[in-house]
Amino acid sequence: MRIGILGAGGIAVSMADTVAQMSDVTIEAVASRSIEKAVQFSKKHSIVKAYGSYLELVQDPAIDLVYVATVHSSHYENVKLCLENGKNVLCEKAFMMNAEETRQVIELAKEKNLLLAEAIWTRYMPSRKMIRDLVTDGTIGKVTSLTANLGYVVGHNERMKRPELGGGALLDLAVYPINFALMAFGDDYDSFSADAVMADTGVDAMDSITLKWKDGRCAVLHANMQAALDRLGCIYGDQGYIIIQNINNCEKITVYNTQHQIIREIPVPKQITGYEYEVEACKRALEEGKTECDEMPLADSLKVMELLDAIRNSWEK
Numbered sequence: 001m002r003i004g005i006l007g008a009g010g011i012a013v014s015m016a017d018t019v020a021q022m023s024d025v026t027i028e029a030v031a032s033r034s035i036e037k038a039v040q041f042s043k044k045h046s047i048v049k050a051y052g053s054y055l056e057l058v059q060d061p062a063i064d065l066v067y068v069a070t071v072h073s074s075h076y077e078n079v080k081l082c083l084e085n086g087k088n089v090l091c092e093k094a095f096m097m098n099a100e101e102t103r104q105v106i107e108l109a110k111e112k113n114l115l116l117a118e119a120i121w122t123r124y125m126p127s128r129k130m131i132r133d134l135v136t137d138g139t140i141g142k143v144t145s146l147t148a149n150l151g152y153v154v155g156h157n158e159r160m161k162r163p164e165l166g167g168g169a170l171l172d173l174a175v176y177p178i179n180f181a182l183m184a185f186g187d188d189y190d191s192f193s194a195d196a197v198m199a200d201t202g203v204d205a206m207d208s209i210t211l212k213w214k215d216g217r218c219a220v221l222h223a224n225m226q227a228a229l230d231r232l233g234c235i236y237g238d239q240g241y242i243i244i245q246n247i248n249n250c251e252k253i254t255v256y257n258t259q260h261q262i263i264r265e266i267p268v269p270k271q272i273t274g275y276e277y278e279v280e281a282c283k284r285a286l287e288e289g290k291t292e293c294d295e296m297p298l299a300d301s302l303k304v305m306e307l308l309d310a311i312r313n314s315w316e317k
Helices: 010-019 035-044 054-058 072-084 099-112 126-136 169-185 276-287 298-315
Strands: 002-006 026-031 049-051 065-068 088-092 116-119 143-151 191-198 204-212 218-224 233-237 240-245 252-256 262-266
Touching: 002 010, 002 054, 010 026, 010 035, 010 276, 026 035, 026 054, 035 049, 049 054, 054 072, 065 072, 072 088, 072 099, 088 276, 099 116, 099 298, 116 276, 116 298, 126 169, 126 233, 126 240, 126 252, 143 169, 169 204, 169 218, 169 233, 169 298, 191 298, 204 298
Parallel strands: 002 026, 002 065, 026 049, 065 088, 088 116, 143 218
Antiparallel strands: 143 233, 191 204, 204 218, 233 240, 240 252, 252 262
8 A cells, every 4th residue: 555645744744754664565655745855864764755835645556545734624625626536535634623624524434435544543443442341241230430641741832722723622632532542432421521721822721521421430531731741541341440551552451349459460562653553454344345444434534523513511500
């Protein structure tokens, strides 16, 4: 599979470094709005082609899949450009700015019979199934609740401060605790409540979110772009609890009993960077003639985006 990278920022670097260590997958080209930046990127990562416009990239017949690595606010127009030019797409999270944009690109992908996938890497990692199995197999008894948090000191970054660029903690950070909760408990939550602490620029600096399910389970989630949080995910049952070290890229899973004694430690498979799983999923889907990845169906991307919209709307009430 030959990949074209649309955008030449930091996350594009991570993808290029990952694919360089994979087999049967190559980076065919990179595009930036600055040809100088594209050339610099291509030389650094040994990529043959560098384009000074996104249109040139999506019109390259040698590219099988375009990885969209631009800011949130550009995802909609960038993904549309790819699809309209017959290109399969793997788009970084947050998938779009809102649910309406998400519906439109999903509809276009179906119309064009092209693969479209959201690159929220935790959905593709092996740890996802490992955690879900522990929740459902009775290891910690009847599961009642979970907590999850993610935070980095990134509030000073220009992109994070600006509403028009999709800044704030919700789209960048809270998507991970939310996805963690939905992966562990299912996306059929019944209700939510949410609050935010706003920054001077009008974006959310901190988010507090609670999801509730009809059977009584709940998830208490926190995201913060002004502090380095411990990134823990904790799942609680009547016979023990599970601690997941780093919900953003699971490093270790530890199971405790009700006396807080370790009863099981589960190693996580070694990885290149973690990005390889979403690339492999896209490759599998294309080989099987699918237009969605089983690991993150488009309906799930839409459900998450609808929840993000609802959370933002709740702040205004």
